[in-house]
Amino acid sequence: METVLLYLGYFFVSLGAAFLFLGAFGIFRMPDFYTRLQAGTKSSTLGAMSLILGVGLMQPEWFFKTVIIIIFIAISNPISSHALARGAYKTHQKPLTDTIDAYEEVTEENKNKNEEE
Amino acid sequence: MRKLVILSLLLVLGYFLLNTFAGAEFGKDRKVLANYYLEKSPSELQVANTVTAIVVNFRGFDTLGEVTVLFLAATGMGTILLRRRSKHTGLNPMRTSPEASKIVQAAGKLLFPAIMILGAYVFIHGHLTPGGGFQGGAIIATGFLLLLISYRQFKVEHKYVTWIESLAGLTFVSIGLLGIVLGPHNSFLENFLNVGTLNELTSGGVIALVYIAVGFKVAAELTGILDTLVNIRETGDID
Numbered sequence: 001m002e003t004v005l006l007y008l009g010y011f012f013v014s015l016g017a018a019f020l021f022l023g024a025f026g027i028f029r030m031p032d033f034y035t036r037l038q039a040g041t042k043s044s045t046l047g048a049m050s051l052i053l054g055v056g057l058m059q060p061e062w063f064f065k066t067v068i069i070i071i072f073i074a075i076s077n078p079i080s081s082h083a084l085a086r087g088a089y090k091t092h093q094k095p096l097t098d099t100i101d102a103y104e105e106v107t108e109e110n111k112n113k114n115e116e117e
Numbered sequence: 118m119r120k121l122v123i124l125s126l127l128l129v130l131g132y133f134l135l136n137t138f139a140g141a142e143f144g145k146d147r148k149v150l151a152n153y154y155l156e157k158s159p160s161e162l163q164v165a166n167t168v169t170a171i172v173v174n175f176r177g178f179d180t181l182g183e184v185t186v187l188f189l190a191a192t193g194m195g196t197i198l199l200r201r202r203s204k205h206t207g208l209n210p211m212r213t214s215p216e217a218s219k220i221v222q223a224a225g226k227l228l229f230p231a232i233m234i235l236g237a238y239v240f241i242h243g244h245l246t247p248g249g250g251f252q253g254g255a256i257i258a259t260g261f262l263l264l265l266i267s268y269r270q271f272k273v274e275h276k277y278v279t280w281i282e283s284l285a286g287l288t289f290v291s292i293g294l295l296g297i298v299l300g301p302h303n304s305f306l307e308n309f310l311n312v313g314t315l316n317e318l319t320s321g322g323v324i325a326l327v328y329i330a331v332g333f334k335v336a337a338e339l340t341g342i343l344d345t346l347v348n349i350r351e352t353g354d355i356d
Contacts, residue, residue, distance in 0.1 A: 072231065079224040086218055 009058035016051030019043045032096040033088050041081035048073055163312040163320040169244045173324045177306035180327075181289060183251075184334055188286070191338040198345050217267045225267035232260035240332030244321040250328040254335025261340045265347050273344040278337045285334035292323055292330070 026039025049070050056066030089103065147155070158170035172180055217225075239246075240253025264271045293306040300307030306327075313320035 072228075075224060076228060079220060083217070083221050 012054030019047030250331025258339030
């Protein structure tokens with residue numbers, strides 16, 4: 001049982017390291033802010049979570065603590081990337097290529113609705 | 118070309134640094150003072166974290182000076198920026214920037230207690246684990262910064278901040294003075310409590326008490342600094 005847990009832990013740690021590497025690579029490789037944000041935050045969320053889960057599986061007495069850390073990362077990391085993306089959008093950071101801006105359409109509709117009321 | 122010159126200069130510098138430090142073995146050849154600290158802090162003071170033992174016990178007077186420096190920095194900053202503080206009350210923090218989204222606000226509410234608990238844990242366990250009063254106080258101030266940027270109407274009451282800061286500083290100095298009265302050698306900031314056993318929360322004597330005071334003081338000071346910074350008028354005209 002312990003060896004199974006140990007190898008499962010190795011698997012999760014290497015998976016997390018691979019995700020983190022890809023994220024770091026993506027930050028270098030991607031052309032503009034939004035794609036870099038995508039590479040940097042999504043992969044770091046998943047990478048850090050599986051890395052910490054792997055550590056928890058290797059050391060079963062730490063498992064409860066690692067679960068708490070994973071919950072904390074699951075809350076804080078996506079929200080910080082959301083705040084970054086929203087800040088970039090509000091300061092008119094343009095994507096490199098032409099895109100469909102669904103958010104602008106929604107906010108325009110809301111504005112019109114508010115004016116009607 | 119310029120980059121090449123810089124790179125070669127860095128290489129030369131690195132070579133000389135490597136030459137200097139290559140001879141020193143890591144962890145070996147400790148001098149008298151380092152040996153003293155490393156031997157005394159687990160055996161006599163029962164403190165697991167040697168860094169904390171040095172900072173609070175062996176060099177406690179130095180730490181008092183550091184806390185005072187931080188206090189002076191906070192006061193100086195407040196004095197300089199006071200003229201640029203907004204005269205309006207109510208919706209003042211960062212009011213020219215758009216309000217934080219509902220998601221950030223909800224997450225701020227959710228994460229704030231967790232950050233407080235982490236900060237308190239860090240400064241209460243300063244003598245057992247890495248970290249201490251300064252680090253825990255900084256973490257707590259981060260929690261307040263989260264609320265400051267999430268909610269426009271959130272305001273830090275400077276009256277309470279000043280009270281907490283003053284009381285914490287007073288506690289620090291009082292513990293030091295009690296060391297003169299009760300300590301075995303009658304010197305300032307000396308340990309006068311039972312040292313307990315290694316790796317327990319109650320070990321280390323006065324170190325935990327001092328670090329709790331330092332934690333409160335640093336948290337209050339940094340929160341005051343952050344609140345002052347957030348409330349600067351963004352137009353920049355001084356009148």
